[in-house]
Amino acid sequence: MAIDTATDVFEEHRPVLMGVAYRMLARVADAEDVVQEAWLRWSAEDRSDVREPRGYLVRVTTRLAIDRLRQVRTRREAYVGPWLPEPYVTDFGDTVPDSAERALLADSVSLAVLVVLESLSPLERAVFVLKEAFGYPYADIAAILDRTEPAVRQLAGRARRHVGERRPRYEVDPAERRDLTERFLAAAGEGDLEGLMALLAPEARLIGDSGGLTRAPQRVLDGAEKVGRFVVGVTKKSVSALELRFLEVNGGLAVLVLSGGKPDSIIQLDVADGRVQCVYIVRNPEKLVSIPAG
Template identity: 65%
Template sequence: MASDFLTETFEANRALLTGVAYRMLGRFTDAEDVVQDAWLRWSAEDRADVREPRAYLVRVATRLALDRLRQLAARRETYVGPWLPEPVATGAAAADPAGTAPAADVADRAVLADTVSFAVLVVLESLSPAERAVFVLREAFAFPYEEIAAALERSEPAVRQLASRARKHVAERRPRYDTDPVEARAVTERFLTAASGGDLDGLLSLLAPDARLVSDSGGKSKAPLRVIEGGDKVGRFLAAVGTEQLPDMEVRIVETNGAPALLVLSAGTPDLVLQLSLVDGRIACVYLFRNPDKLGGMADSAAHRL
């Protein structure tokens, strides 16, 4: 019975722990490792004095994520090309497109989706580990300052100062992309048609003049190792690669990190993910993911509740 209680309690909080760890680390695979380590601690330690399992588990996962974040810092300094967060399939389970969830739940999901967007995750990379942890726990999950202070082993005034600094930093650096999902889906469909046909004029009509393309391959797949600047250059690059054929290629429009994206599979295996960020209805940034180590979150068609 005790074992059943431990398992049920942990599973009830698994999605929360994964969401916290993913936002802190930017990689779903690392987040899963943190959650597994949290389970090992939860199942092995004496919990006689644990009055609030949810707060306890978040505290453990946060500390584990902070440790891992510091370990990963040196690895990212030697990363080949731009580093981007790992794309994760979200979709219907998170967005509730049928509108069956209560209005308050839909509003909460909108906040969570916003904090898992690439635009926000990229900015979070520039925060200190402590600032990132406070921002995630407070802004994404609305944890009380008292609980965050306990998780970080800091005073509540210090945590409030970290939260204020992190909010200001994110507000100043976060791009103001459009978030209308219907418009984003329509532009993604038009983009797919133009790119797959090598239609340069069609691509240029969708791209903003100052559009950028940021690709993450880690040097393990063919992709630009520098950011491509300017709508014309981005369009020409996409028109050239859009006509390339992979073995048994299949292209799907999916949802990653709360927004439409293109998933390209080669012989059934994820090979590329591409997501567009819009400003005033035109593409301002193209995120292109080709590092095979970062496509594991796309292999399962099930959406993740982050």
């Protein structure tokens, strides 16, 4: 029987490590850097006494992600305009052969929830991710974070309260999201403000992330009228030069907008009760580099 090499073992657990790192950092490049650092430590480690490789690797990755999150939050304080997570494509067609890997990627948290996780401290976020997304017992999380179990339970309680107060209190039906997204795009393309207003909840919001590198609202737009007028104004100027494609981002339907064959933006709608609750638009080109154009 062949003995697994260090590379084989690491690659077996890479999807889990990427899942942890991305949920912690909400940016693909940062998550990949953390996973790469975990690999360097794993490959250099004397692994003879490592009885549970997955547990070891998750511990290393989580601690590295906590350190990286503290660093990037300093950068985000100077971010121009609203900040959104980097979209993470979770529909890879037939390019992800392993069903477990596919399931993990498809289960990636939504943009809305990742935004909420920004309100947590790095330790609270780590506890929340490990417990809620991966189902780790408190005792295991305590070992991963080098904290006592009572301290971890306290962190978990605070995290759940923060997330419960801010996260969307509805589940999105995929068919409903698809229908509303198609109707939203049709109304926007036709410049139909009345049609858009009928689709938007009265308290609808639009959050656009450009990082100051492209054109997008420099503040959150609140209210159906402001959102509708902005969408109509933008599409009137540029819709004929754009190509639209559906894809799955962060486990939900999104629209990839292509300009000249290159990713221009990602649009995703939060919907509930038959209305659009929030429009997310990511236009920062640095957050679109991992989006396939084909």
